[in-house]
Amino acid sequence: xxxxxxxxxxxxxxxxxxxxxxxxxxxxxxxxxxxxxxxxxxxxxxxxxxxxxxxxxxxxxxxxxxxxxxxxxxxxxxxxxxxxxxxxxxxxxxxxxxxxxxxxxxxxxxxxxxxxxxxxxxxxxxxxxxxxxxxxxxxxxxxxxxxxxxxxxxxxxxxxxxxxxxxxxxxxxxxxxxxxxxxxxxxxxxxxxx
Amino acid sequence: xxxxxxxxxxxxxxxxxxxxxxxxxxxxxxxxxxxxxxxxxxxxxxxxxxxxxxxxxxxxxxxxxxxxxxxxxxxxxxxxxxxxxxxxxxxxxxxxxxxxxxxxxxxxxxxxxxxxxxxxxxxxxxxxxxxxxxxxxxxxxxxxxxxxxxxxxxxxxxxxxxxxxxxxxxxxxxxxxxxxxxxxxxxxxxxxxxxxxxxxxxxxxxxxxxxxxxxxxxxxxxxxxxxxxxxxxxxxxxxxxxxxxxxxxxxxxxxxxxxxxxxxxxxxxxxxxxxxxxxxxxxxxxxxxxxxxxxxxxxxxxxxxxxxxxxxxxxxxxxxxxxxxxxxxxxxxxxxxxxxxxxxxxxxxxxxxxxxxxxxxxxxxxxxxxxxxxxxxxxxxxxxxxxxxxxxxxxxxxxxxxxxxxxxxxxxxxxxxxxxxxxxxxxxxxxxxxxxxxxxxxxxxxxxxxxxxxxxxxxxxxxxxxxxxxxxxxxxxxxxxxxxxxxxxxxxxxxxxxxxxxxxxxxxxxxxxxxxxxxxxxxxxxxxxxxxxxxxxxxxxxxxx
Numbered sequence: 001x002x003x004x005x006x007x008x009x010x011x012x013x014x015x016x017x018x019x020x021x022x023x024x025x026x027x028x029x030x031x032x033x034x035x036x037x038x039x040x041x042x043x044x045x046x047x048x049x050x051x052x053x054x055x056x057x058x059x060x061x062x063x064x065x066x067x068x069x070x071x072x073x074x075x076x077x078x079x080x081x082x083x084x085x086x087x088x089x090x091x092x093x094x095x096x097x098x099x100x101x102x103x104x105x106x107x108x109x110x111x112x113x114x115x116x117x118x119x120x121x122x123x124x125x126x127x128x129x130x131x132x133x134x135x136x137x138x139x140x141x142x143x144x145x146x147x148x149x150x151x152x153x154x155x156x157x158x159x160x161x162x163x164x165x166x167x168x169x170x171x172x173x174x175x176x177x178x179x180x181x182x183x184x185x186x187x188x189x190x191x192x193x194x
Numbered sequence: 195x196x197x198x199x200x201x202x203x204x205x206x207x208x209x210x211x212x213x214x215x216x217x218x219x220x221x222x223x224x225x226x227x228x229x230x231x232x233x234x235x236x237x238x239x240x241x242x243x244x245x246x247x248x249x250x251x252x253x254x255x256x257x258x259x260x261x262x263x264x265x266x267x268x269x270x271x272x273x274x275x276x277x278x279x280x281x282x283x284x285x286x287x288x289x290x291x292x293x294x295x296x297x298x299x300x301x302x303x304x305x306x307x308x309x310x311x312x313x314x315x316x317x318x319x320x321x322x323x324x325x326x327x328x329x330x331x332x333x334x335x336x337x338x339x340x341x342x343x344x345x346x347x348x349x350x351x352x353x354x355x356x357x358x359x360x361x362x363x364x365x366x367x368x369x370x371x372x373x374x375x376x377x378x379x380x381x382x383x384x385x386x387x388x389x390x391x392x393x394x395x396x397x398x399x400x401x402x403x404x405x406x407x408x409x410x411x412x413x414x415x416x417x418x419x420x421x422x423x424x425x426x427x428x429x430x431x432x433x434x435x436x437x438x439x440x441x442x443x444x445x446x447x448x449x450x451x452x453x454x455x456x457x458x459x460x461x462x463x464x465x466x467x468x469x470x471x472x473x474x475x476x477x478x479x480x481x482x483x484x485x486x487x488x489x490x491x492x493x494x495x496x497x498x499x500x501x502x503x504x505x506x507x508x509x510x511x512x513x514x515x516x517x518x519x520x521x522x523x524x525x526x527x528x529x530x531x532x533x534x535x536x537x538x539x540x541x542x543x544x545x546x547x548x549x550x551x552x553x554x555x556x557x558x559x560x561x562x563x564x565x566x567x568x569x570x571x572x573x574x575x576x577x578x579x580x581x582x583x584x585x586x587x588x589x590x591x592x593x594x595x596x597x598x599x600x601x602x603x604x605x606x607x608x609x610x611x612x613x614x615x616x617x618x619x620x621x622x623x624x625x626x627x628x629x630x631x632x633x634x635x636x637x638x639x640x641x642x643x644x645x646x647x648x649x650x651x652x653x654x655x656x657x658x659x660x661x662x663x664x665x666x667x668x669x670x671x672x673x674x675x676x677x678x679x680x681x682x683x684x685x686x687x688x689x690x691x692x693x694x695x696x697x698x699x700x701x702x703x704x705x706x707x708x709x710x711x712x713x714x715x716x717x718x719x720x721x722x723x724x725x726x727x728x729x730x731x732x733x734x735x736x737x738x739x
Contacts, residue, residue: 060624169720
């Protein structure tokens with residue numbers, strides 16, 4: 001997958017000092033994309049933080065996906081969106097983190113344009129990549145990159161009438177907004193194994 | 195074979211009890227200060243603020259005050275009254291100690307407070323706080339530890355230091371003495387230093403009046419000959435007898451024939467003669483620092499706001515930080531105990547993400563904790579205990595992404611803890627179990643570079659499909675046909691895969707057994723359903739995303 005391949009190295013998806021948004025419906029693969037970003041950061045010795053608004057982070061899945069959990073700060077907000085916003089505000093101002101991931105889940109809070117630019121300036125000052133996950137876009141023009149995920153296909157193993165195992169899922173990614181970086185137009189598809 | 199020459203230094207703090215209280219309130223340094231025993235009036239005015247803590251009674255630092263060379267007769271009687279206890283609460287407050295400014299005005303220990311005030315009405319009075327004295331004594335010992343690993347508690351305001359072999363490390367005797375004095379000053383205690391071939395001689399040399407007194411090796415007796423006899427803290431009857439003989443200096447006592455002195459004065463006389471000659475009687479007893487270090491601050495007023503409390507906490511933490519810095523240690527946790535006007539005690543254990551001795555950071559973390567757990571009443575005494583630890587040194591590696599600085603990380607973790615609670619922030623750690631959602635949160639301590647994952651591990655890990663868990667799992671109604679779910683969450687099941695059976699702890703009370711199904715619902719959700727084989731109930735574990 002071209003976008004993810006770029007994400008592994010110096011990446012437009014995880015650009016320092018910029019906001020990236022990942023949006024999509026439930027079961028579209030957006031969380032898997034977020035976890036992949038965390039893997040890329042922690043595998044290179046960087047420190048990541050995940051602000052988990054609704055306590056949905058599955059550490060076992062993340063560890064299977066290659067995330068070094070020892071380099072991950074997990075902040076559980078218990079469904080309090082205002083607390084998640086405040087936690088993001090604190091972390092984005094702490095120098096030394098390579099990635100701050102904010103998972104707002106299905107019900108996104110209201111983020112003013114001023115607030116988004118405040119995050120952006122703080123992220124730029126401290127060289128942090130800020131990734132926001134939600135059902136819809138929040139940061140507007142404050143985000144340098146916005147990606148939408150769509151589930152395209154599912155593969156099951158075993159007899160078609162009585163499958164035994166969920167094998168993998170094809171996720172399509174479409175760039176909604178891209179400022180300053182050359183990303184391929186059109187949809188890119190990535191298979192994620194279960 | 196070269197003969198080892200013993201060299202000892204002695205740190206002596208004049209007016210130690212007063213100095214210990216000035217250390218808690220530096221503004222008192224220039225004012226005439228007396229430290230008095232608690233009287234009944236003090237007890238009635240502040241019943242919730244016990245000055246003499248039960249834990250200190252056994253150790254008896256206050257009791258030693260009575261046995262000091264300058265102690266008054268009344269205090270000696272109190273100190274030797276049999277039971278080991280703090281100063282008795284009497285009807286009349288008596289002066290335990292006075293600083294130099296008060297002594298210039300004629301105030302002496304043992305006077306009643308009224309007598310002292312008659313001589314100097316402008317006196318500032320403080321009731322004895324045992325915690326101040328103990329903390330100051332420990333601070334002095336720790337300051338000496340920064341120079342030599344062998345230090346001895348020589349009594350109130352006196353620390354003996356074995357400086358043998360330090361010449362190549364530090365320098366000559368004068369350099370060692372200067373370093374000791376400097377370290378004592380950093381913990382807030384102005385100390386005099388004496389260096390000699392024995393502890394007794396070093397102690398007398400320190401009390402001669404100069405800031406640093408060096409006694410050349412082998413010249414102890416000659417150098418100390420002019421010292422007044424009062425420096426030896428002899429028992430009253432013996433001191434009176436010697437005074438009657440016209441013996442006023444150590445030189446005169448040392449010149450007396452030893453056998454004759456033994457015949458007339460017994461063992462006490464022989465001991466006094468040995469001391470006058472600069473000989474040590476007791477073996478050196480090395481002092482070991484305690485596992486936790488405490489500082490106390492009693493306030494004369496009641497603190498009912500967090501801002502005011504933060505100021506007091508700041509001074510206490512600065513003293514602790516100075517003690518830690520003296521021996522190059524840090525604190526990895528704080529125990530804060532607040533004595534309240536209600537008589538209760540408000541205790542908080544504040545953990546630090548990283549060992550630190552930065553007082554500003556410790557204050558910030560403590561303040562954030564107290565903001566979320568404020569004391570229920572006004573505060574009269576602040577006691578802070580730290581657990582010393584060695585701060586790990588984590589060198590940066592070229593090419594590695596920068597990690598948060600210890601101070602920044604500790605600060606942000608403290609703020610996050612105040613925001614989401616201690617159970618809401620940390621590092622996820624997988625538990626060695628097949629039980630669903632077996633994960634715990636542990637304090638966040640990023641590993642050093644040596645613990646970085648290898649490239650092979652990174653390559654082996656394939657980015658996969660991730661589950662979004664529901665915590666706790668949501669109990670759902672599932673319709674089953676031929677052993678397979680056909681309808682769940684009021685939606686039609688399009689496809690399902692499974693079951694994947696897991697079980698565990700069947701040998702214990704926490705037994706579990708379940709079948710897991712991956713289910714595609716008609717609205718597009720890709721879920722994981724679990725059928726509990728023990729309770730026969732279905733639950734939604736999470737949604738793949």
